[in-house]
Amino acid sequence: MRVKFPLMAIGLEVAMIVLFKLFVHYGNDQNTIQVNSTSKPNVTDSFLELYPFFQDVHVMIFVGFGFLMTFLKKYSFSSVGFSFFIAALGLQWATLIQGLLHSGGRKFDISIKNVINADLSTATVLISFGAVLGKTSPIQMLIMTILEITVFASNEYLVGEIFKASDIGASMTIHAFGAYFGLAVAGILYHSDLTWKHHNKESEYQDCPQLLFTAGTLFLWIFWPSFNSALADTGQKQYRAMVNTYFSLAACVLTSYASSSLAENRGKLNMVHIQNATLAGGVAVGACADMNINPYGSMVIGSIAGIISVIGFKLLTPFFATTLRIQDTCGVHNLHGLPGIVGGLASIVAIAMGVSDTSSMAMQAAALGSSIGTAVVGGLITGLILRLPIWEQPSDWDCYDDSVYWEVLYSVLQNPGQQCECGNHNQLKPED
Amino acid sequence: MRVKFPLMAIGLEVAMIVLFKLFVHYGNDQNTIQVNSTSKPNVTDSFLELYPFFQDVHVMIFVGFGFLMTFLKKYSFSSVGFSFFIAALGLQWATLIQGLLHSGGRKFDISIKNVINADLSTATVLISFGAVLGKTSPIQMLIMTILEITVFASNEYLVGEIFKASDIGASMTIHAFGAYFGLAVAGILYHSDLTWKHHNKESEYQDCPQLLFTAGTLFLWIFWPSFNSALADTGQKQYRAMVNTYFSLAACVLTSYASSSLAENRGKLNMVHIQNATLAGGVAVGACADMNINPYGSMVIGSIAGIISVIGFKLLTPFFATTLRIQDTCGVHNLHGLPGIVGGLASIVAIAMGVSDTSSMAMQAAALGSSIGTAVVGGLITGLILRLPIWEQPSDWDCYDDSVYWEVLYSVLQNPGQQCECGNHNQLKPED
């Protein structure tokens, strides 16, 4: 950590600046506005019309995902801090790589849609980050960000431009891809001695992170309609994408509460299920969000996603950790992997039922296959690269521990004399 | 809790899906967009123009109200978790019941305004939830949600369609209604042995919930202009509703701080007052938010509301709890009840002063009366239904206790050996 990480970060930023100078320009079409602003050509409309969608997605990426990972007792600084870093790096690289792919390697203009796409791309890395959370060094994350976004952009180009498949909410290209990429990396980086109940992991009831975690869930849940409709065609399709996501998420909440209660003993609710499964409806409806599936159709999809997600947490995560030797820290497979597959299948069924002619069943299936395939292959290769002994991977003992990467302050260190240090209650002691 | 709650939740979701299939359709008018998107008919305008208002309201419902109830020391999971559940159920039911009321029982289209209305309707239930918070089972809340939204929609239809009264910010139909409905339920469900100072209730200074509670207040305060203007007529009225709410809330902050300081001993401030009374200005200005009352007029309304709300907390809440035997957990009467009445009266005065001809004094009075009347009657009936011994109402001892409904983890349970368990400070112990 001493100098490697800072030098790599600065080096990358310099490289970004050079590449941006070479390839990135403003969207010049906005110039027309100043000439006569009354006519309001569509291009500004799209900037001003999509700007609120951009900001909603921006909140999801930087607040939602960040706080969705704060549940680890001693890893909240790293969860929030490193996802912030990853996203800031990822959006720059994604802007470049996506722009170059679509411009065929020539200079390209930036529109509001490039910016939204850049944000969405970082979501993919943040999802994978959730699978390896607490077990990787900042340098490893930095490398994973660059590699994954490159693979992601290639697959997205394949799905969108070659297959011309329909995946407006990115159930397959972002959620399924991000989950399986992360699981593949986690599998390669398997810590044999890392018990599931690590001494640093358990968060207690009423620890603040538990509630902030919930805030992360809520902000993701609230703005998911923007996530799924931001890039849809203006008008009916965008309107449908928003309405379908809204109702899919609402239905998903009811079924995930019900499933959690049925899954736990004495019918109690498990906050981890609630914080994750309630979002599965947004993931699963993504692929056919802009199709004519009707509100009740999206509610069916959301209901199924909620149930499957809770089942995943109850049965699959332990199975992955023990049998498959894949330690999925945040359970991204249950929130993004399974619901992403549900989304892909739902889009195939939807097209089979003739609610959309924008794509074919075969192309949707190809999109699902390539998203999972490239994710697994890309993840395995990335994992092998990350296993090289030069990236300062933390020891099992140092996993899930902020104090390895952050200057942290414990009150006992301040007042060594004290037998029992009770956090905020210094003010109750006479010497104060 | 074992199976009753999950089965009811799943059953309700299935019923919603069936009813949506029968009655709910997309707003077809958006189809015109794809034909020629340059003309931009008003209908898409309204979708894209109102979408940011929708998202603001969405944040208020799911983050604002949720975290506004996290002040109970051992009930934060339930406060956030159950308000999330209630809102997700409520918005589906509200979409149906409101749509059917306005379509006369026929199939109806969903526009962005239906979605905003659905969100607003759930606010009514969340307000009532605040009065019974900690004293009802999930099943009771589920039933209350269905019953209250039905009564609410009927009263709203009466006020809007029959009386044609003016209540753009819903001071009467949502805030006053929600408060008195909740108080009536709380009165019926009175826990005779439930002392005001329950062992689970007190939240300590510097407990995290105290600050999250403040976050709830701030998000409600920030987006309230959208709450009051989302459904106003585009143009001058919507602009007025936003400006009036903005200044009413600002004025309300000053008077509520002043009143709190005067009400407490040695002029100190009471955070509970601040967290609630500062919002009273948004409630009170609601009924005449789109009228020509001028910014200074809205500031007068906001100033009065802040003072009355603090007085309510200081004098009325204890009186309600002891003499009237109504235990108002969150003090919704002070934040929504009294300011809602102020709002209704303000609208009568405003019309008397001739600032609006959209309604008459008599109709505004009728709207206020019917909102409070139907709320009280509906609340009493709902309370009697909820008192049936089959809904698993928690015992006095189990009130305000998450561990009755949630899997919770205490570190002492993990490390029984320890004399003094200091929350986050395990890492300071040698054995770690």
Place this chain on the structure above:
Amino acid sequence: MRVKFPLMAIGLEVAMIVLFKLFVHYGNDQNTIQVNSTSKPNVTDSFLELYPFFQDVHVMIFVGFGFLMTFLKKYSFSSVGFSFFIAALGLQWATLIQGLLHSGGRKFDISIKNVINADLSTATVLISFGAVLGKTSPIQMLIMTILEITVFASNEYLVGEIFKASDIGASMTIHAFGAYFGLAVAGILYHSDLTWKHHNKESEYQDCPQLLFTAGTLFLWIFWPSFNSALADTGQKQYRAMVNTYFSLAACVLTSYASSSLAENRGKLNMVHIQNATLAGGVAVGACADMNINPYGSMVIGSIAGIISVIGFKLLTPFFATTLRIQDTCGVHNLHGLPGIVGGLASIVAIAMGVSDTSSMAMQAAALGSSIGTAVVGGLITGLILRLPIWEQPSDWDCYDDSVYWEVLYSVLQNPGQQCECGNHNQLKPED
């Protein structure tokens, strides 16, 4: 505190209401809308188009700045509570003073831009508040708010109307001004016996405020593009301001992480650096945000700002506190002062490079000079006024202590019998 503060608050609110009645009117041009809404004159466009920008800025002011000050162990109520009060008072006064300055003392109309400007003005006071945080009484803050906004509005008028300088994101008029005004006040109010390591100051790792603080940072970071583009000319300039801020902030994150790691021992990261320096890119790009500096140009500015901000925290803050006897509680000089100057210089360089002809190098230099000059002079005078012994300035001992101004509840006070009070863990004790 007993009666002085509440009476002053009420008196001020009454004065505001009277002044608003005399001078403030609705923007009547919106009336045209109701006549024929199809034509959509620009004025409503601007209201509906700018409304999302307003709400983004509103979140920054009331959530971002508020929680950015919650890091003091025993001062979180005051940090959030008083910044809320200051902002609510400030936006009313700013609306008046700015409107009167531009109308030449006559009645004026309120448009969405006035409201956005009012919010932005309060940012200036909140920045200065960060420098004196914990060391001033509510009465002192109230007086500072009125005085500072008056000076700020005068300087902004000078810069914008007389110099016609370009400072769309207010690097100079808000950030540099607010920082140096606050530092001047802090210098006058120097507490000789107030050690830098005050017993009330240190916040521990895993205290909730640490994470909420991060939430404040993230909300500011997310919405900064709106802060810098809200008042830009619609079209290309607004689009540029948003894109430049987006990339400047992203670049700033990488360099501030790198600098923090290099600055701390063993390459660890310092959360205080991350929480502040990552925002410096938004400040520094402000002055030339709408110029044709290209995305890579904004990334250069952001990268420099991040590095300078961390250096400021590491070297300048201690130097200020000891040698200059200026105690900058939140380090606003590093987040707003230095990056604000960088922004001013960047705008001079940008004009020298011919990317904008809206202003001249001389006028930009004059704007920077007058912003810092009026801030220092205004701050010194304000500080001298605040030092008058009648404003209940807290003693050194009472600094950074909520219990001086707020009713706070400690569990030990509830259960005096206990040997060791462990915050949230009452529920583990038998008697509960």
